[in-house]
Structures are given as structure tokens and as C-alpha cells.
Amino acid sequence: MSSPTSGNILPGLRFRQRFPLLALILERFVLSIILLFAVSILIFGGLEALPGDFATTYLGQSATPQAVANIRKDLGLDRPVTTRYVEWLGNAVQGDFGTSWASKNSVSEQIGKRLGNSLFLAGFAALISVPLAVGLGMVSVHFRGRLPDKIINIISLAAISLPEFFIGYLLIMFFAVKFGVATFPATVYESMGFADRLKAIALPTATLVLVVLAHMMRMTRAAILSVMSSAYMETAELKGLSAFRSIVKHAAPNALAPIINVVALNLAYLVVGVVVVEVVFVYPGMGQYMVDAVTVRDMPVVQACGLIFAAVYIFLNMLADILAIIANPRLRHPR
Amino acid sequence: MNDYTKYLASRVTAGGLSRREFLGRAMAAGLTLAVADKLFTESAEAAEPKRGGHLKLGLEGGAATDSKDPAKFLSQFMFCVGRCWGDMLVESDPLTGAAVPALAESWEPSKDAATWTFKIRKGVKFHNGKELTIDDVVATLKRHTDKASESGALGVLGSIKEIKADGGNLVLTLSEGNADMPLLLTDYHLVIQPNGGVDDPLASIGTGPYKLTSFEAGVRATFEKNKDDWRTDRGYVDSIEIIGMNDATARIAALSSGQVHYINRVDPKTVNLLKRAPNVEILSTAGRGHYVFIMHCDKAPFDNNDLRLALKYAMDRETMVEKILGGYGKVGNDFPINSTYALFPEGIEQRVYDPDKAAFHYKKSGHSGSVLLRTSEVAFPGGVDAAVLYQESCKKAGIEIEVKREPGDGYWTNVWNVQPFSTSYWGGRPTQDQMYSTAYLSTADWNDTKFKRPDFDKLLLQARSELDEAKRKDMYRAMAMMVRDEGGVILPMFNDFVNASTKQVKGYVHDIGNDMSNGYVATRVWLEA
Numbered sequence: 001m002s003s004p005t006s007g008n009i010l011p012g013l014r015f016r017q018r019f020p021l022l023a024l025i026l027e028r029f030v031l032s033i034i035l036l037f038a039v040s041i042l043i044f045g046g047l048e049a050l051p052g053d054f055a056t057t058y059l060g061q062s063a064t065p066q067a068v069a070n071i072r073k074d075l076g077l078d079r080p081v082t083t084r085y086v087e088w089l090g091n092a093v094q095g096d097f098g099t100s101w102a103s104k105n106s107v108s109e110q111i112g113k114r115l116g117n118s119l120f121l122a123g124f125a126a127l128i129s130v131p132l133a134v135g136l137g138m139v140s141v142h143f144r145g146r147l148p149d150k151i152i153n154i155i156s157l158a159a160i161s162l163p164e165f166f167i168g169y170l171l172i173m174f175f176a177v178k179f180g181v182a183t184f185p186a187t188v189y190e191s192m193g194f195a196d197r198l199k200a201i202a203l204p205t206a207t208l209v210l211v212v213l214a215h216m217m218r219m220t221r222a223a224i225l226s227v228m229s230s231a232y233m234e235t236a237e238l239k240g241l242s243a244f245r246s247i248v249k250h251a252a253p254n255a256l257a258p259i260i261n262v263v264a265l266n267l268a269y270l271v272v273g274v275v276v277v278e279v280v281f282v283y284p285g286m287g288q289y290m291v292d293a294v295t296v297r298d299m300p301v302v303q304a305c306g307l308i309f310a311a312v313y314i315f316l317n318m319l320a321d322i323l324a325i326i327a328n329p330r331l332r333h334p335r
Numbered sequence: 336m337n338d339y340t341k342y343l344a345s346r347v348t349a350g351g352l353s354r355r356e357f358l359g360r361a362m363a364a365g366l367t368l369a370v371a372d373k374l375f376t377e378s379a380e381a382a383e384p385k386r387g388g389h390l391k392l393g394l395e396g397g398a399a400t401d402s403k404d405p406a407k408f409l410s411q412f413m414f415c416v417g418r419c420w421g422d423m424l425v426e427s428d429p430l431t432g433a434a435v436p437a438l439a440e441s442w443e444p445s446k447d448a449a450t451w452t453f454k455i456r457k458g459v460k461f462h463n464g465k466e467l468t469i470d471d472v473v474a475t476l477k478r479h480t481d482k483a484s485e486s487g488a489l490g491v492l493g494s495i496k497e498i499k500a501d502g503g504n505l506v507l508t509l510s511e512g513n514a515d516m517p518l519l520l521t522d523y524h525l526v527i528q529p530n531g532g533v534d535d536p537l538a539s540i541g542t543g544p545y546k547l548t549s550f551e552a553g554v555r556a557t558f559e560k561n562k563d564d565w566r567t568d569r570g571y572v573d574s575i576e577i578i579g580m581n582d583a584t585a586r587i588a589a590l591s592s593g594q595v596h597y598i599n600r601v602d603p604k605t606v607n608l609l610k611r612a613p614n615v616e617i618l619s620t621a622g623r624g625h626y627v628f629i630m631h632c633d634k635a636p637f638d639n640n641d642l643r644l645a646l647k648y649a650m651d652r653e654t655m656v657e658k659i660l661g662g663y664g665k666v667g668n669d670f671p672i673n674s675t676y677a678l679f680p681e682g683i684e685q686r687v688y689d690p691d692k693a694a695f696h697y698k699k700s701g702h703s704g705s706v707l708l709r710t711s712e713v714a715f716p717g718g719v720d721a722a723v724l725y726q727e728s729c730k731k732a733g734i735e736i737e738v739k740r741e742p743g744d745g746y747w748t749n750v751w752n753v754q755p756f757s758t759s760y761w762g763g764r765p766t767q768d769q770m771y772s773t774a775y776l777s778t779a780d781w782n783d784t785k786f787k788r789p790d791f792d793k794l795l796l797q798a799r800s801e802l803d804e805a806k807r808k809d810m811y812r813a814m815a816m817m818v819r820d821e822g823g824v825i826l827p828m829f830n831d832f833v834n835a836s837t838k839q840v841k842g843y844v845h846d847i848g849n850d851m852s853n854g855y856v857a858t859r860v861w862l863e864a
Contacts, residue, residue: 074485102400184594282578
């Protein structure tokens, strides 16, 4: 980022000086779009370079040369890569991801359902884990070095050290098999009522909460602690504020930027990184959809999933950046 | 009650054993007459099917990419779904593997087995109320044999030259005689659909015992009973729910917590743990699938039959079955056919582990130095362990095996069928002819042992059109001997299909045709309250 050196000649620069926040947000937005475009090339090119081919993988042991040729021709795989890329991107921009090669269903429609499921699960996990993590982080700062802090730390460290599938299996073993109180498998389907859905996702949500909690909690704790050692916190203390009040009012807002960052990262993980949890709990989300498609080289689906995952990641990171800028006014005026 | 008497009782329940046979065998196994008699009565009562209930299956093998079009059925999940709502022209007998009537009432071959006439059953209704006609049958077969078709049955039906209706009968003309034609029509892709499914291949309308009520690929399929089913000896439960569960642990958890009644693909490594759950029954069925060590007969050093024999004698088959399959399998005899096939050539001597004979042939072959064996976990479950076990048993015969573990990705394109010595697996085929034609005919694409013998090929083609069963059996015996003694395949074991159910599930039929009671599990079992 360069700053104007000799007068405000360029209109763009004038805009930037008058609305620094808006300019920064716009800049991030444009950058994100460019990044997404680059990712789309990577996805398409990467899949093109994969060994193995849809027709043979799909037909498996019943593949005859005739059937293979029929499928390749049918899908237009005989045309050049660039033509296919431009066509794909053009349609994808309009929200049309084509039809699945394997099932002949509309990919957009399928993704609509699957993404909905994934967001539902991720949303619930976030709703529980984010306040819980930030709250626990503050509590642990408040009791720093004492028993509650130690307990919170030990439990969260234990949770983060266990692989997520193991946490999942443990929860299944105790709550579904031994006590029989939880619903398993967590399969949700279209005609399912909201209450049943909530019951179904109880165990996977609990798993996800345990997996992401520690990361966010520890970051909150560390960020607040680092602020606590600064001069103005000393002032607050000297001023006679209660310890808890000084944490909530003075330390937390200034520690917001790193917390927002780690929260965004974990939210992204909740949407794009939960493949294992989805498989363990038989939950029909995006992760499982993509894994299924990769196994048979169902390219339109893989491409669409890849692009959407990238978009979610980029969007959440962009959001984190922007929120951090809003939270910390110093970042608005680059020197 | 020990495992054997339990097995006998289950045979009674499945209707496969008479009272006299049962008492004889049970008493031979050490039961008193009174106990055996009581057991028989109980088992026979259990054989009385109960109707009603909601059956839930948790199956491995579903994917979001599954298609509802029968021509494109591929996964275990769709195999089972298709068997619920659709019927084929012919079915295979669960115990003998012989062709039995389904939508085709009877059939008649011409003398050279090149023309087949099938009589189509009357009064059968599709789920949409329309009556099944010969035109629907012809249209179905035409769709699957069209050269531009993407049907999974295209290869199987390759020899059909002409399909036509003759009065109410279906007449198939083949390019060469094939005595197995009816069995080929049992292929699970060949669901008879209204107008062959040409108008709407995804409609899932058939003549089966259940109507599909909802379907989400890779997630779930639900069914309700077809009240107008043309058969009464199937379809006992009111409704079915099939849930896709690709994680082995998830399936086991769902079964042992009673959330589903039946699961497929139980891992041999965990089956003993699952056995301990009080409400669970392990259902193990002898199958045609087999694990193989393949040598290319046309590449050095495997172009030497003495070396091939040495490597065959150095295989400890019993240990393989015990260690790799957890006991859920049968030893193989170096040819790809076992007793689950109709016309199985009996009385061929079982080849056993013999380090001395192996050493003798090894010396005679003149080969020295180590032999490179390529393997991978994708070749079959436990593939790498099996290779190492083999390495050990070879050591005793003075043969040094170098085991090379290959990456799973690309194993089928880079190693199998390319490298001269590797591990692999084969699923079974409905007939001996198909098994040999796929993997042992000189011209077959998948002749992965490069076994090229004109006399074998000639015999295979002769047997194909031979209608005299005794003659045919002799031919298959001669072919088995050629493969066993001169072929490039070391076949240590046939793997069982290992599934499991809760004890509520009754009437499970151990069908030798294929996994999950040949896909018919949901239509054949009933639920005990």
C-alpha cells in the first residue's frame, strides 16, 4: 500500500483519503475476487492433471472400451481444456455448476442441500463454541494461575490433542451405545422436522465444539494476557477498577483483532474441514459430497465444491480483516 | 449350542434342511435326540415369516454420485436399492446358483444354445398400475445392449445379436452359443422397467416388492410395501429404510446400539469384538470373490512353469485364511472357481503348503536371487500383511521374496496388469464361463496373468455352447487343471461376505450368488417383535 506523496491529484487517492475505511474494504473485496479467480484456475488445472479418468473409474470392472468411449464423448471430454474451463467459469459465475457426471443431477441443487446441511451444523457449533470459548478465555485470565484456569487449560488441551474422529467415537460409544440417550447416526434428510434435526446433530455438534474450543479459548486468553501487561491496564488497575471490569471493558476490546482472526479461522474450519466428522456421524454435508465425487472423479462436483470451499475461506478471512480494521482504528490509516 | 448346531438351526430356519437331515447331523454333532428335536421345532417355527415392521439397513458403498438409473447402478448401496423395487427376468437359486424363474416363467434354448425363447409372466403390474408386457421387456434389453449405452451390463450382454418379441415370448439370438444365457439375465442392472426406462430412466418404477418413496444419493432411501406384488414369498416388512454409512465404525456403532437392523462389510479384524455384543448376529456367507497373487506367464522369470509351481507350493493357504481373513473365508486351489459355482469340478486335489516340493521345483527352474512382489493395501484388505506372510512361508522353501509396497493411488493403472508379480483381487462372476472369459481367455483385456493357451480358449468356447451338463462339467474340470498346474495365478483364499444383523432379523438367506443375500436381504428377511 502506497500513500499519496505529492498532492491529491488522482481521484482514487482522494477517495481513499476521504473514506479510508470504505476504500480499504473495497480493496480487500477486489483482492478476494482476484484470489478466487486464481483458485479457480488452480482447481481446474489440478483436476485436469489428476491421474485416472472418470469413465474408467466410474465403470470399474464393467468398463468395456465401447462404454468408456461412449461416456467420454457424451461428456465432451474430447474438447480442449481451455474451452471447457471458460465455459465452466462462465456458468459458475451465474451460479450454474452444471450436472454431475455420475448421477446426472444438477450440481447447484445438490450443493444447495449439502451446503445447507453443512452450514446448519457449523452454525450450531459456532453458536455454542464461540461465546463459550471467549467466555472461558476471560474466566481463565481472571483466575490466571489458579485452579479454574488450570482445569480449563487441561481439559481444552486434552480435547485438542485427541483427533476429532476419536472424540466422535468416544461420544458415540458413551452416549449412543452405552446410555442410548443420543441419536445416531446423525443422518438428516429433507422431510425431517426441526426438533428431530437438532436431536440428530447433537453429537457431531458436541464433537466440533470440543475440537475448536481449545484453539479459540487459548488465543483469547493469550491475547487478553498480552494486553493486560500494557501500561494502560496498569492505569485501570491503579484507578481502582475491579479486575473483571478491567478485563471486559479495557483489555478485551483491545485484544479483539487476534480473537476475531482465530474465530474466523475456526469458522472456516467448521464449514470446510469437517469431512472426518461428517463421515463418522454419517452426516450428509459438503465434505462427504466432495469425497464421494473425488473417488469417482466426478469433476463438476469436485470443482464446484473446491470453488465453494475456497470462497468460504476467502470470505471469512476477508471478514476477519475488515472487522479487525473496524475494531482497531489505527489500522485504518496506514503509514 | 456350538457354532455348528447353530448353523444347522439357521439352515432349518432358512428352509434348507429337512427334519431327518437335521436330526442326523445334530446328533452326530453330539446333541441328544430330545434336545435336537426341540431345537428343530423352534427353528422351524422361526421359519414362519412374520409380517410388518420397519426395517433399517446401514450399508457401506453409497455415494452422492449414485444414479437412480439401473443401467448405472454401481455401488453396493444401489445394488440393494435396485433389488427392492425391481425384478429381473431370471433369478439365481440362493443355495445352488442355478437359474430360476422370475419375470420370465420358463425358457427354452435351441440345440446350439444360440437362440433362447423366454416365456414372460402374465398379470404382473408395475408400481404405476400399468401391466407388464413383452414390449417393456424388449425395450429394457434393447436399452442395455445399445452400443451407445453406458449400461454396466453392456459387457455381459455383448453376444446378443437380436432381441425380438414373438407372440408373448422374448426371443434372443446370440452371435455364438451360450448355455448360461438365463444366468446372465440375473445381472442387477437388468431391472425390467416400463418401456425399458427409456422415457424416464430415473423413475424407479418396477415390479418389485417395494415402492421407492424417497431417495437422496449417498444418504438415504426409503420404501413402502407394494400391495400388488405378484409374489407372496417375499416383502415381509411394511417399510424399509436404507442409510448410507461408509465408515466401518459408524456401522458397528449403529448396529450394536440397535439403530439399524443390518449392516454390510464387517471388517474381519473387528468381527470378534462385534460378536461379543449381546444382540448381534454375524452373518457370514461363502462367496466367489478371491484374493490373488498374479504372475505374468510371459515375462521372465515367471515364464518358467517350475518357478510358478515353486511359488504355488510355497503358499501357506491355511495361515492366510486364518490371519488375513480372520477365518472368514475358504482356502483356494489356484483356480478361480469354488463350490459356489454351478458345475464346480469336484475332486480336484487341494494344493497344500509344501516347502520341500517348492524347493524342488525352485531348484529345477534354475532361478536364483530374489523375486520381487509388488503389493498395496488397495489390492485387498490386508494385502501388505499377506505379502509379508508369504515372504515368510517362502523363506522355509529357500525362496527369497522381496516385498515392495506400492502407493494405493494409481495401483490399478501402474502395477496391476502391468508389473509381472503383484497382489490383486477378483469379485466373483455369475458363471464359470464369465470368470474365465474375463481373466483367462488369451484375448481378454484383463488377462492379468497373461495366460495364453489356444487349447484352453478352444475348450472355453466349446463349453459355452454345450448344453449337456455332464460334458460341460468335464470341460470345466480340464480348464481348472490347466489354470491350476500351468497358470500364473496363486489363489490362496476365497473371502466370505461378512455382514451382521440384530437378533430381531429372521429368515436371512445365505445366498451364494453375491453379497447381502445377493442384494435381496431387505425383501427376504422379517422382523421378530
